[in-house]
Amino acid sequence: MFDNLSDRLEAIGKRLRGKGRLTEENIQETLREVRMALLEADVALPVVKEFIAAVRERALGAEVTRSLSPGQAFVKIVHDQLVQVMGEQNDALDLSTRPPAVVMLAGLQGSGKTTSTAKLGRMLRERENKKVLAVSVDVYRPAAIDQLQRLTEEVGIDFHPTDSDADPVATVEAARDQARTGYYDVLLVDTAGRLHVDDEMMSEVRRVHDAVEPVETLFVVDSMTGQDAANTARAFDEALPLTGVILTKADGDARGGAALSIRQITGKPIKFLGIGEKTDALEPFHPDRMASRILGMGDVLSLVEEVERKVDRDQAERMAGKLKKGKGFDLEDMRSQLQQVTQMGGMGGLMDKLPGMGQMSEQVSQQMNDGQIRRQIAIINSMTPGERQRPDVINGSRKRRIANGCGLQVQDVNRLLKQHKQMQKMMKQFKKGGMKKMMRQMGGGGGFPPGGMPPGGGLPPGLGGR
Ligand code: GDP
Ligand code: MG
Numbered sequence: 001m002f003d004n005l006s007d008r009l010e011a012i013g014k015r016l017r018g019k020g021r022l023t024e025e026n027i028q029e030t031l032r033e034v035r036m037a038l039l040e041a042d043v044a045l046p047v048v049k050e051f052i053a054a055v056r057e058r059a060l061g062a063e064v065t066r067s068l069s070p071g072q073a074f075v076k077i078v079h080d081q082l083v084q085v086m087g088e089q090n091d092a093l094d095l096s097t098r099p100p101a102v103v104m105l106a107g108l109q110g111s112g113k114t115t116s117t118a119k120l121g122r123m124l125r126e127r128e129n130k131k132v133l134a135v136s137v138d139v140y141r142p143a144a145i146d147q148l149q150r151l152t153e154e155v156g157i158d159f160h161p162t163d164s165d166a167d168p169v170a171t172v173e174a175a176r177d178q179a180r181t182g183y184y185d186v187l188l189v190d191t192a193g194r195l196h197v198d199d200e201m202m203s204e205v206r207r208v209h210d211a212v213e214p215v216e217t218l219f220v221v222d223s224m225t226g227q228d229a230a231n232t233a234r235a236f237d238e239a240l241p242l243t244g245v246i247l248t249k250a251d252g253d254a255r256g257g258a259a260l261s262i263r264q265i266t267g268k269p270i271k272f273l274g275i276g277e278k279t280d281a282l283e284p285f286h287p288d289r290m291a292s293r294i295l296g297m298g299d300v301l302s303l304v305e306e307v308e309r310k311v312d313r314d315q316a317e318r319m320a321g322k323l324k325k326g327k328g329f330d331l332e333d334m335r336s337q338l339q340q341v342t343q344m345g346g347m348g349g350l351m352d353k354l355p356g357m358g359q360m361s362e363q364v365s366q367q368m369n370d371g372q373i374r375r376q377i378a379i380i381n382s383m384t385p386g387e388r389q390r391p392d393v394i395n396g397s398r399k400r401r402i403a404n405g406c407g408l409q410v411q412d413v414n415r416l417l418k419q420h421k422q423m424q425k426m427m428k429q430f431k432k433g434g435m436k437k438m439m440r441q442m443g444g445g446g447g448f449p450p451g452g453m454p455p456g457g458g459l460p461p462g463l464g465g466r
Contacts, residue, residue, distance in 0.1 A: 001223060002256035002294050008037035009295050013075045027059050027074075034078065042226035042257025047085065047264045055081050079291050085260055086287035091244060091269035093120075097215045100133070100179035100187045104212070105246070106205050106236060107220035109193040112248030112274055114144060116220050117190040118151035119274065119282035125157055130185040135160040135175035137168040137208055138192035148190050155279050158184070168192070168204060169211045176212050189214065197232060202239040209240055218271065220246045221258060229258035230265050237266040247285065248274030259290065329427035331388040334420050335380040338373050375408060379416050382406040391417060 012033050031052050038048045058077045095101040103120065105113045117134055124130040134152050138144040145162045152159040160175040172189055179187040191208060194201045209217060219236045221229050236242060245262055250273040263270060270285040380388060382405035387394050394402070399413045 001250045001252065001254050001259070002041065002290075003253065005037055005041035005256055006294050008040070009034065009078065012037070013078075013295065024060070027056065030074065031056055031059075038257075038260070041255040041260070042229075044227060044230035044257065044261035044265060047230070047261045050264065051081060051085060051260075054084075075295060079295055082260070082291035082294060083287045085264050086285075086290060087263045087269045088287060090284050090286045091271050092284065093216055093271065094243070095130075095186060095215060100176065100184045101216070102176065102179075102187045102189060102212045102214040103216040103218065104189040104191065104205075104209060104214040105218050105220050106191050106209075106240060106242075107193050108197070108222075108232060109195050111193060111220045111222045111225075112246070113193060113220045114138075114148050114151065114190050115277065115279075116218075116246050116248060116272070116274055116282065117148060117188050118155050118157075118279050120272075121152065121157040121186075121188055122155035122279050123282055124186055125155065131183065132157040132186045132188060133160055133175065133179045133182065133184045134158070134188040134190065135172060136162050136190045137171050138162075138190065139164050139166065139168055139171065140192060144190075144192070151279065157188075158182075169207050172208050172212050187212070197235040202235070206239055214243075216243045217241060218244050218246050219262075219266070219268070220248060221262065222249050223247050223254040223256060223258045224249055224252060226255060226257055227261075230261040233262045233266050237268065242266060242268045244269050244271040246270075246272045246274060246282075251275040251281070256294070329420075329424045331380050331383065331391055331420055332385075334423060335377055335388070337423075338377050338380075342370065342373055342377075375406070375412065376416050376419075378406040379403075379408060379413055391420060 012030055034055065035048055035052050038051060039045070043051075055077055058081070059074055093103065095103075105117055105120075107113050114136070121132045121134055124132050134148060134157055136145045136148040138148075139162060142164055145164070149159050149161075160178050162171050166174075168191075175189070176187060178184075189208065189212065191205050192201065217240050219233060219240075219242050221233060223229070225232065233245070245266070245268055247259055247262070247270050250256075250259075259270060262268070270287075273283050273285050275281045275283055379402060382402045383394070387398065387402075394413075394417065396410075399410050403410045403413050
């Protein structure tokens, strides 16, 4: 699911990261692409429109934080909007009522109601230790009743037999009575579904609903339904007081639009995803995880959050102020940047989180492993404050003293001083040309401000700031 949408958004994000900053113009262009991607994923048009409007507003607003490049910031905005559209957090079943808690599943034929009934039963029994009874009110299709009976046996929950001559309401009431007298925690009600929404079916599920007043009334929908899912969801939502949605067949190659449309259109949370035909293939739906998956950004978002959290903002500001006053980037500044890298889990941790940097990270960590960062810090620690502020005074004998002090070689000191020179040069550029220029210099990617990540802070040239 979402493969295509994911590819499209990932491509957009990559291209944006190559840009220095967000302008009205590239926002417009990018939004057009996002819009196309959503429509191709079968997201309902009104949902797409609202989505784009919200992203535009946030992108043009003040949400681009200092710690993020505009490309990263845009990706984060799209991510957050996806999360919002899909419902913020996971909503679990709410079974807090006097038992038996009745859970009813409704939806079109073939959407996966019977399968989901069994999956839910299994989950409730295994994970929550509930005593579960299931009943089918699909009185017209004996095969459907047999199917549920077989599945309940498989998952180890009890089954209330259905008399196919009886009225669905009488059936569900009899099941509810059995659940009461048998001290069941939960009664699962599997209903009949037609191929299309029709009045007769709707009034029947409505009657079943009113007879047993479920605490949870779940709309089961096949994620392959695409644009139609929105209409079906609306029809069911009008006929029944839905409390949530089960989105089935999320394991298939459906384009995924339903996941984005349904919450927005019905206002009802997607509670579960069906991810296979087996009875254990049901998982709680987490909007944030789904959004990250859609964006296919590796762990880039957690990286972004980490940077936001851990970068010392005050320090970034002090640094910016210092640069403005025309003071150079000295070895004290370099040391604090190196320290920040170690705080963020070292280069290895940092590189692992960047998409596409998987293989690179091994190479990098060989050249620039955490031990090396610590050695660099040790070298700087071994200097006098005067040397840190004015590295030019460091002559041959001072180098020997510094190397001795930290138990390293003079050539290590030389390498560090050379790296410092490179960083200093970048910082000057920052002063002259501002952020934009520096980011271009860094290969456009970066977005780590001075005081944040070292721009190529000891990284091999060419990897700097990616
Ligand atoms: P109902 O008519 O709504 O009761 O639908 P069923 O539960 O009988 O399911 C219809 C078909 O969809 C069956 O072949 C199920 O095995 C299949 N199915 C249901 N849920 C899923 C799912 O999450 N993934 C996959 N791949 N198949 C599913
Ligand atoms: Mg069925």
